[in-house]
Each structure stands twice: as structure tokens, then as C-alpha cells.
Amino acid sequence: MNRTTLSLIAGTAALAAITGVASLTAPGASGADTARAAAELPVERTTLLCPQPSTSDLAETSYTSFTPVTKGTGSDGKAELQAATAQSDDTTGDDTGGKDAKDKKSKGKKTATKPVLTPKEPGTPVTGDASGSETPALVGTAEGKFAPGWSVQETTEVAAGTGRGLQGVNCTAPDTEFWFPGASTDSGRTDYVHLTNPDDSAAVVDIELYGKDGAIASDVGEGITVAPHSSDPVLLSTLTDEKQTDLTVHVNVRSGRVGAAVQALDDKAGGDWLAASTDPQGSLVLPGIPKDATSVRLIAFTPGDADADLKVRLASPSGLITPAGNETLHVKAGMTTAVDLGAVTRGEAGSLVLTPTDDSVPVVAALRVVRGKGAKQETAFIPATSPVGTRATSADNSGKGSTLSLAAPTRTARVKVTASAGSEGGTAVSKTYTIKAGTTQDIDAPVPSGLKGTYALTVEPLSGGPVYAARTLAATEEGVPGFTVQTLPDDRGMVAVPQADQDLSVLQK
Template identity: 60%
Template sequence: MKSTHLSLIAGAAVLAAITGFATITAPGAPADTGTKSATLLPVERSSLVCPRPSDSDLAETRYTAFTPAGEGGDAEGTAELKPALPVVDDEDETDPKKVKKAEEAAKKAKEKADKPVLAVKQPGTPVVAEADGSDAPALVGTATGTLAPGWVAQQTTEVTVGGARGLLGVTCTAPDTDFWFPGASTAKSRQDYLHLTNPEDSAAVADIELYGPEGALKSEVGDGITVPARSSVAVLLSTLTAEAVDQLTAHVTTRSGRIGAVVLSADDQAGSDWITASDDPDGTLVLPGIPADATSVQLVAFAPGEDDADVKIQLLGKNAAFSPAGNATLHIKSSMTAAVDLKDVTRGEPGSLRLSPVQKGRPTPIVAALRVVRGKGDKQEIAYIPATAPVGARASVPDNRAEGSTLSLTAPGAAAEVKVTASAGSGGGEPAVETYTVKAGTTLAVTPKAPEGLKGAYALTVETTSGGPVHASRTLARTEGGVQMFTVQTLPDDRGTVEVPSARQDLSVLDD
């Protein structure tokens, strides 16, 4: 009996240590057997990666990082973006002089990588850093404690010279293992580079698959691409296959590790911008924020499963939803990319696209993106809008200016109400708050109210307060040399909270 008694006490002590909050029920007291729901708590750690901005010596890049004000837990934290390490060329390992030179360069790069390019000090105020030329590196970073929930960063690059000039914007991404990029290309008029950035301390291995209108493209070099620890590599898609395809879908997966992935697309005639990954494959997708003055809109979609997809195309306009004339539906064959030119579908009004199954109850998962053109002739400029998840509880986008920002809000189902907060500026200013109602099946485009006394850049935070799901994007625009340059960033839920299951004591596990 004595031995059994001591074993029970020891077992209970171990259980208490594991759970962190277990208690021993007094003899005769009723056990708590009730089931408790999970609790939403702020995340305590977030990771982001930003691709290398540009190869142009004339590029001007601005990094902006931001954590929205709100509940962020009690622990103090940090939020820093640091340079990724350069990939070392080891082809000349037999040459002692070159080896020594490479080692010295690697040492300097490591010292540089330990210094943050920018660091957020407090929630509610963005931080800005600038870099010029082609030497600006990819960035990797982590936020912890109060600075982790909703931490977001963007890099915005302006290139004003050359056929691929433009305003290029990309939201720095969380590392993942699976990415879809409809709208990429291996055509001769395009230079599409897939940027893979690894924030971890060990190497990652990635595979790249390309799918055109006739199915998978032949490639023997897209498998097993190594991305060294805390480094970034860029892969020119046209080097992976001999087939020149204007519109295709790139699929990136990892065999080991997690990476950030994004495509830098440059068109010889129409400018350049980043293609970010489509939302996960789903039967219904929303692509928000087509500018009112778009001169051309091209939809690119892909069905990754074994079944073909027949989808209904609807434009959610300013006042109602309707199907474009002649393009009410789109048939997408399994494992093949489909593209359709919707031309100037918005006809002078802002809009968003909704893709849904033609047959209700039989959704086939798809991915999709839009290639949007403003201007004509040699004054064209392009941007890409991927299918995106709803704003959910909250989403933020940094790097808004005193002029040139447009926020698009789309309610594909029921009407909704959202609260939009313009943060303090990076150099000063008071936050501003506005509330908007978005009618069912419509798109509302607004010019955000800038913070009073704004200095520098500010962030926009969108929160759904009532009604149905809302999808959102922000267009950043400026005119240079007669070219209406622009870039579009979507605002999916920032996942600033996580469900933590409640636990209860159960000493029955100690029974013999």
C-alpha cells in the first residue's frame, strides 16, 4: 500500500509539471469533468521573409514594418528584419586565394546580417528603412511577444527606366511549404524569377512544377533546388523548360524546411511587379480590388485536382454583381492552366472578381490570379491580384502615403461593416478611424483618411465588425513620366491570434 501511495503522489507531481497548471483535488471533492472551449490568445512569435528587391542599379526600395495596436500579451518582445546571407559560389575551392577571399566575404556578410535593417519598437507605429540600387538584400525576420500579433512588412521598389520599369510592391510572406502562382510565364517577352527565401538555420529543399494550357511542362531541373540556411535564391522560370508559355501556373513545394516564395515578373513592354501566391485551392475564390481605370484584365486559373472545374465568373461592381458579357463561365481542365481576357471589364468603376462553381454542391478546388494593366501603348503598367482569403478579424497593410492609396473592400455574400484604422505615421501624426458599410455583392473603393499631422508612411488596419466575410486589397499608385505606375497588395487575416485548447485535470490516468 505504501509503495502504491507514493507512486500516485509522484505521478500526480509529474502531471502537474507537464501541464503547468494542474492541481491535486482534495479527497472527497468532485472532479472537474466539464469540457471547456478553446481560448483565443495572441500569438507569441511570427516570422517573415522579403525577397531581394531588384537587379536594377536605379531601383529605389523602401521597407516598411508594422505591428497593429491591440491585445498582444504581457511579454515584451522584438520585431526585426535582417539581411539574408548571400549564397556562396564554391566552384573554385581548389584556389587558396579565392577560398580565403570567399571566407572573408562570408564573414563580413555574417556580421552585416546580424544588424537589423529595421526594427519595430512599439505597436501602432510603422518603421521605415530605405535601400538604393541592386545591392539591397533579401530579408528574414522574427517578431516575438507584444510585437508578434499581426506583424506585417512590405517592400516597395520604384524603377523609372527601361521596358520593365514600374512600381513593385510585395507583402513579406510567412514561410510555408506549398505555393501556387497562376499568371507566371516562360514567354520570350517575360523575365519571371521565382525568389525562394529560407529563414531557418538549416537548408531547405524545394521542387518547382510548371503547368501550361496543355498540362505539365517538361523539366528536369526543377526538382531538388537547395535553398541554403538564412539565404535566398532566384530561379529564372524559362531556364526550367524549353517550352515558351505565355500564361502558366507555377507550383512550389518543399521536401524539407519552410520557405517564402514569390515571383518577380518583368514584361518588356508593360512594366513589372511581383506575383504573390494564390489562396489555397478552393471551390469559390475572390480576387479583390481591380482599379476603375484598368484597360485590360486577364484571368488565369488552374485546377490542381483530378477533376475538371466549371466556374461562374462574376464582377462585384460598385452597385451590383454581374457576369461579363461573353465570359459568364470558364472551363478549367484538370492539371491545365486556363486563361481568359476580360478586357476593360470594370468599365470605369472599381470591382472585384468572384469565381464560384457552376453546379452548386459540386465544387472543384482551383487557384487563380488576375493580371491587370493600366494605360496603353508605351505607357502601360501591370500589377497582379491573387485570389485571397477574407480579412477575418483583422488585417493590415503598411507603406501608405499621403496620396496614392486606395482601399478596396468586397462583400461577396452578405453585407458587412468594417472599421479602418490609419495608424500614426512613421515620422509623426495621430491615428484616424473610419467605419464603412459594404453592400452585399459589391465592391467599395475608398481613399483612406490619412492621419492628422502625417509625417512619413502609415499603415491601414481593417477589422470586420459585423456581417459577412470581407475581402480587401490596397492599391498604391503614382505617376512618373506619364506612366500610371501601381501595385496591389491583398489583405488576408493576419492570424494574430491562435486557439489554445483548455485543459482539465484527470487523475484517472494514474489508475493501475
């Protein structure tokens, strides 16, 4: 072997060491140890999308951003939330059904705008405000120490008109598929699917509708183009002439990725945001039904070829009970099924638990919840959600009007709840709670000492079975019990990273 060859091998080995070339050690390999478990490390970048809050001139919107303090993060990072602005001059989008299609025809580069809010440090909320009908959809990015568990809440008060009351939504990460049982094209309802594209290339989206008799034929919902860095609210009634009281909306992204949420507005009973149900599963939990709910309607859908038969139970403060007359629910394949449960909570905290009576068939579901009576009704939605997992966060809370509901449907669980420092002052406080198996508890959540402004609640299971959580915000105006409910799934602040070792032998293969 000549000198040149030796130098090349030595140089290659040095380069491999510098750049950290690594490979997973295969189990059973000669001289190798058993593969080690993946490490849980903080995520380094998070993207969140907030839909356009309202078309009402009377709308008053607040945004609250919060990142919990996470061990293992570095000292650097930044986060900001700013307007989504179209930047492509060769993508005009599909203006069918969109309220602001003309905005997507703007040409030129993305317009630089001042961020709506910019967090200063993890552990302390930051707030921003907007008024009127011109408030745009927002795109947020957090990096470094601000990324793990970053949460943003959009809360809007509308004084009068269609959808009047309190509307709230957790800004969500972009994805490629969403299920929304609980939408409607009935008279008196005005429902939009908001699609927000955070990326530099256009996204192509199909919107499918399923009613009580199955799929609703519509070519209009196929191939909707959402321009880069833009948002498109699509009116459901432009996709079909059928009047359907209960619809399941399926958003399927052919290319790219989007954030999606349904804004459901009622002429007489207020309105709210309908967040996506968790992915289709055999068993579902819908937590946090307000104890003073006057009407609860369950909407369910199964996307498969088999019918689903579900046992319906309510996790109350005293245990699992079966609603009289609604012991089971039969969901036909490909058809949206709905049932009125009435005032099922009867003055107590409650969460709905759906489990298969026999064979497990994947299902999505949501609740339409009404508080108040007559002309003073207000509506909110509770989709089926995944458990808290490692940690979940509710960003926008006040000393009054916030209710945190925790459910442990299968096994008793211990949970730590932390109230962060206030946005304008205060000291964080933590408490530990025990939630008995099969129950839901509206807990007396901690409040920061010396609170000024708003604060965040962070939920962390310590032991026991899975925990499901939801937070209700309430604000009564002129006798109308305005409220909004957000479920609290895992904040995805940690990611599993496989253990890797340097293996320079790969350069010789």
C-alpha cells in the same frame, strides 16, 4: 506501502503541479464537464520573408514594418528585419537557374549584420530604405507584443529598363506549398521564382510548371536545394525551352520550408510581384481591380483530375454583374486557362468573383492588370485571396496614392478601418463602413490627423458576411501610371488554444 513509495508519489504530484501537466477533458468522461471552446490568444512569434527586391542599379526600395496593438499581449518583445545570409559550409545548393548561386557557396557562420529596421512600439510604423541591385533578401522575426499581426511591405521603384515602374509585395510567412497562376516564359517576360529559407537546415524544393496543354516536363526544377538562411531566385526560362504566355507555377517543398514569390518583369509593360494564390478552392474572390484598368486578364488552373466550370461575375459598386461574352470559364484539369476580360471595370471599382456552375472543383486563379496605354503601360497582379477574417493590415500608405478596396460578395458587412499613427508623427483615426452585399467599394479611407511619414491601415470586420480587401499604391512617373496591388487576407495574429485543465490522474495511468 512503504515510506519511500509515499514520498515518491508525493514528489511526483508536486512536480506535476509545478510544471503544469495538463490534459484535455474528454467529453462524456466520468465527472467531467463538457469541453470548453478554444480560446483565441495572440501569437507569440512571427517569421516574415522578403525577397530580393531588384537586380536593377536604378532600384529604390523602402520597407515598412507595422504591428497593430493587440489586447492580451505582454509588455515584452522585439522584432527586427535583417539580411538572409548563408551559414552552412556543407550545402552549396543547386545553381541551376539561380542568379546568385555563387553567393550560396560562401562558408562559415552566419554574418552578423545591422538590421534593416527595428520596430520600437506596436501601433506605429517603422521604415527602412535600400538602393541598387545588391539589396539582399530579408528574414524578419517578431516576438512577444510585436508578433500578432506583424506586417512588412517591400516597395520598389525602378526608373527604367525591364520591369520599370512600381513593384510591391507583402513579406510572407514560410510555408511548404505555393501556387502562382499568371507567370510566363513568353518573349518579353523575365520571370523569377524567389525562394527564401529562414531556417538552420537546407530546404529541398520542386518547381512544377503547367501550361495550356498541361504539365511541362522539366528535370531541372526537381530537387532544388536552398541553403540555410539564404535566398535563391530561379529564372523560369531555365526550367523549360517552351514559350508560354500563361503559366501556373507550383512550388512544392520536399523538406524544410521556404517563402516564395514570383517576380514578373515585362520589357515594355513594367512588372510587379505575383503573390501566391490562396489554396485551391471551389469559389474564389480576386478583390481590388483598379477602376481605370485598361486590360484585365484572368488566369486559372485546377490541380485535380476533374475539369472546373466557373461562373464569372464582377462585384461592382452597384452589385454583381456578368461580363458580356465571359459569363463562364471552363478550366481543363491540369491545364492553365486564360481569358482577356478587357476594361472590365469600366471606370468603377470592382472585384472578380468565381463560383462553380455545378460541381465544386478546387481552383487557383490570378489577374494580370494593366493601366495606361501604348508605351506608358504598367502591370500589376491580383491573386485570389482569403477573406479578412479577424483582422488584416496594409503596412505602407501615404496621404495620396493609396486606395483601399473592400468587397462583400455574399452578404452585407460592417467594417472598421483604422489608420495608424504616422511613422514620423500623427494620431490614429478609425472609421466604420457598410459594404452592401455583392458590391465592391473603393472607400475614402481615414488618414491620421497630423500625418508625418507613412501609416498603416487595419481592416476589422464587425458584422455580416465575409469581407475581401486589397490596397493599391499608385505613383505616376514621367506619365507612366506606376502601381502595385496587395491583397489583405487575415493577418493570423490570433491562434486558437484549446482549453486545458490540470489532471494529476494521468500520473497514475
